[in-house]
Amino acid sequence: MRLVADSGLWSTAPADRPSTPAPLVAVLEVSGAVLSWTVDDSPDDGATRITFTDLSRADWLWRVVGDSGHVALASVVDDHPSDDPRGIELAGVDIVPGSLGPLRRLALGHWLRRWWPASRRDGIVGLDRALLDVEVAVLTAGAQGFFSDDTLDSDVTGLLTPHAAALITDLRTGDPRVGDLVRAGAGLADEVGLDGVDWLELSAALDDSSAALTMSTGRQDDYALAAGSETGPRGAAAISRGVASISWSAVPPGIFDAAENTVEWTIEEPGTAAVVRAALIGPDPATGIPVQLRSGAITGISALDAAGHARLPLVDTARQPMTESAAWNHDWAATSIQVGAPATESPETRERVRRWARRRLDRPADDAFLAEILAAESAY
């Protein structure tokens, strides 16, 4: 095993690619370390990157590198300042095959919660939030040996809390795989002390399984909320129009359709403003997400409403409103639209994620989550 210095911390260094953009990285924060993988990499142990935030808190390390490896790492890291550019070569310390598998799957579950590229335009079906969160919660409880310290990812309660009502609905589908998962989730909720009315109802529904099995209803349509938001008025005389794409790393998940070119903009006459319409996927509203237009010396800034629309008054460098005649004479070819924060990833990165997601839907992987399997089934 080889350790390299990574911004003041020691990190194991297989396939050292610190530049992997955020949408492709699955991370897991365990006690004393952050583990990361590239989502579309092969799932072997060598591809894992372990960055030690505090090796003395990583009391699980022996499970991954064996007792002697743990002791060797502890003594070496203690004795070396973590800015040594030469790194450290540790002979005979290797990752125990298979020891990281459950953690990688957990990291993947967290990734699915945040980056799954659900899109109506691209035909990538959304994942059932409640079932995904419950499965991640159950896996987290199973990996409790890696969470001696509370971390961002040890919060089983937080994962379960919002979902009791949705799980009752899920249970009514009568799918035995769903039943098993919901049962596991409800058991966990009982253990961690979730005592809301919804959870009591869920327990009752599980106890009364005969009732649950007969009430088979259709699955919830995750797209329902956003339906119809794409058709905007096109009648007004447009001085110019165009399309732009949303950077996923610039906006929270669960709002926008993850396809390319989903942001339509038009420059319209009355008042000389840009009208922006972004395609939504939901379930969350787009309210308050900032949107900016830049075209040469002309700028406009506003925030989207719940339906993903915004009207941006345009101004020049002197902050004067743009006149209609100026707008007609302006060359709008080099117009850029920024939705959300000033952050970006390349279109190729997004396409790589979509490709990978489609592959998982076409042929569910061995490590697929139930939410993925159900999404794959519903796509047919």
Place this chain on the structure above:
Amino acid sequence: MSIFLECPYPVQMSADPQVTAVAAGHPRRAVIEQAWRAIGPGVEVLSSDDGGPLTRTIKRIIDPLVLRLRSNPQYSAPVVTPDCAAAMHQLIVDNAPQLRAAAAWFEVLKLERRRMRIRSGNAQELYFPVCFELAVTKGAPTPEDSDTPAVVLHDIHQGRDRTAIEVLNEYVASPEVVAALTDQLDRSWRDVQGEDVVTGPFLAQLSTVLGSVNSHGASVARQRVWSAVIADTTPYNLGALARIEAGETGELPWSIVTLGLSSVAPQRRPRVHGGLDDSDGGRPLDRTVVDRVRATLRRALDRDALPDVPLLCDEEVDRACAPWGLLGEDKQATLVTGIEVAVELAPLDRSVTSRYALAAQIQARLRKEAYVLHARRYLAEGGPIHPRQQQVIDDLAAYSQPYLSRLWARLHGRDVWQEPCDDVDDVRSLLEGVARSVSLDHRQRIKSMLELQVAG
């Protein structure tokens, strides 16, 4: 039984220095797991699916009640010596009957919990220590003893902290008591007189305390410097200086208001009780005596004996009047050391450079933890991913305030229970642990600001 005879950690009996000089050791958690498996059947409810002890079993039973880390700190090292490993193994295996009985008690309490329709609180977290206590005092549960489970659960869920706090409230409801405490407070406050402070040499010593070491000799030297630091009067004098107008006998190197330790500078004399802002909030040095005692009672849940309330109040008056609101000089020194670390921490700021190796180390961790938020789409690079998060992000910029608030609370606890801060490694890990919990707290807030959207 053979488990009592076989120990997997052959301890070197001969005094051959060449053999014992070989760096050897065992990961602490691995030692515990191996001993746990040697116990065999009967402890399943305390175990995970793979047969090892639950993390909660270790935290709530093994560490505090079997290994007794408070009196056996050598068992708490991440990597323990072969001797320690052997001793730990033996202790755990020797407690096998009690652990099996504790497991049986947990089953009984869980049944009772269901019967009483209690759902609040994490059952393992709340019941594990009690189960072991019952195992030691009563052995395994018997069918005849049908009262105990109900009584125990009633005790836990009615909260004995609430009972103690009621005692406190009754006590300070008496005007005579408050008058006496106020008199004592006036005297005690006047008793603290600082001397002129020269901080240079003291801060130079902190560079060693907060620096890195890469040899045994250097770490011995670092401990020596810390021993000198806690014997130094500078932290005391700085604390005394915090309560007088700047300029008379020098000036603090920091503002106690900016640090979040006090709402005003100079520090005001604390009150015994009441007033408008008699609440949990407020800055550490502003807190009333009664507030401080209440905090102690709340944290006293895990203690064997509840302290005597009048005695606690009496002592707390003197503590509130002491420099930095702490009696122990080692606690005062630790707080001042923590201030020096805190002013260098800024999780979202790449440009920060640190004077101290430990602060740089903590800052590197905070940056990595901020990266996790970015990788999870809870933050854009270095900024909010939704305008709603702006307030929390601004709070993050003032990292020293929550950091020092939490450090002060931990030191206050140690001061009350007279737990020392004389071990430099222990102090350093305290400073690191506070950063860890503040960071987690912040990040959960950043996360929940996004999740609000789901609810609304």
